[in-house]
Amino acid sequence: MPVIEIENLSKSYRVYQKQEGLLASVTGLFRREHKDVHAVREVNLTVEKGEFVAFLGPNGAGKTTTLKLLSGIIYPSGGTARVMGHVPWEREIAYRRRFALVMGQKNQLWWDLPALESFRLHQQIYRIEPQQYQETLDELSELLDIGRLLRQPVRDLSLGERMKMELAAALLHSPDVLFLDEPTIGLDVVAQHRIQQFLKKYQAQRQVTILLSSHYMKDVAALCQRVVIITHGEIKFDGSLSGIVDRFSGQKLITLQLAGDETPKNLARFGQVIEEQLPKVKLRIDKANVPAALTEILAQHTVEDIVVEDPPLEEVIADLFSQVQTPVAT
């Protein structure tokens, strides 16, 4: 039985269109123009226990909104969702004890107090037995390497340290489902890497179900077997990382190593010449033309080496995002 089942889930907002200027602001007091923003449209998704799924999409694509719906923070405009058999927005206490949401942009710990004080409060709110609490805390503080920071006021911690504390706070009650909303945002490479390592290890050992939204391809590549691409509130792709390239990139990169005195003869007719540093030439060619182009190139040039490869994943995704970035009438 799937842990998360989402059917035709939709969320739209009415937003006030604020006009520029003083006069417009005054008029806005009496008459307002609204626009409907469809943050999530008819999303369908099923996630099995123990899966680590990434939500990938440009800003405003609906990733965070989906996570908020699944956490029961907001009500949907349509559709249904069940997480471990609970309807999230009914906000049952039994459900809220079994999942956690970590938001990279928001801070839930008491700012002026050591994190340990917030943890104790969590122990009481989540009804964690003292022994289990201590065990979990010890494990988390070792894995995250935060033991020495527990007694420092949260406001004195660095962003990376604070993020680790947020993670620890969210995991104290050993949730079965974990929603991570850009947990590595704003962190440096080292801190990002540490968080990734932690999540990987934690997920592997506990078999929790994790939905992660992130902008960083590195997060996704390091952690998730399954990727869901969302743009404009709709799911555009659901599959493995390598599947993205197969599906969305119609091109191949070809690198030619020409023989010593060979000069390239109008290679641009096959596709785009990306780089020309003789004797090395790099081309981007439509998949369908690759065999024909190669035959012709080999016939006309003396070639010492050929590499045919897929374009880098990040490039494919960036292309994909920029294609859909063009506004769609709502």
Added chain:
Amino acid sequence: MRKSQIRNPKHRTENCPLSPRLNYFRIFLTFARNSIVRDMTFRANFLIDCLSTITWSLMDLGFYIFVVFRQTSQIGRDTGWGEWEFYTFLATTKLINGLVQAFFMPNCEEVSELVRSGNFDFALLKPIDTQFLVSLRKIDWPALSHIGVGGILLSISLWHITQREIDPAQLTLLTGVAYIFYILCGVAILYSLMISLAATSIWLGRNESLYDFWFYITNFSRYPMEIYSGDVGTPLRWICTFIIPVLIVVNVPARILAQPLAAETPEARFLLFFTPAAAVACLAISRWVFYRALRSYRSASS
């Protein structure tokens, strides 16, 4: 091999019959403790807060001692609120204000900011009654100095009204218990108004009128209800008793101490029954408003 391995938790808390019950009182104590730890971190701020509260209370009292009661011996005509009776009333105002300001004011005030910033999300995630969490998260300890001032003033004025020559007030254990009971009713009514107003910020996106509102409301409730009479006064009294019942908040408990029950009008006796009913109704309505508003929460920013 790392020393610590994450154990697969076989005994999940929700399956464990021995898991401790959600203990709201204990959580409240932790809130109280965390608040005091935080307040103590900023010691100077804490002391200034206490000092300004006490100074304000003394100035308020001085206004009645040196200004009002130099002009008159009673608040209102033939109302039975002489100087010491009125100080009992004033002390009751301070006790109730102190309780509301210490426990509910900082939290209700923060709701607007939490909603605007989107940090209200965390309140909704916790497996605990959201209204409880939002209403009692922080305690404004310095506001308890109102209670100190109120307590001292109450003791002095009670001594006077029990020692007066004509018809001295009789205090029994029952009056004491009734007094505390009606004070709690009053706090419940003010809290309900406050949390309902705070909940509107969920609909409106922002509502920072709470302090203003508090000022207007307490302005009405801080005088004996007898002074509201005449063409405008009577309807006002009626509205502030039955529609937004702020007039009974201080009046009902204060009367129990300061006015002999035998001399009470039927209306005052009726209010003894009406007040707890109003408190319960207010709590129920405010809870409905609060949960209704939660449905519309939009969660700002990502």
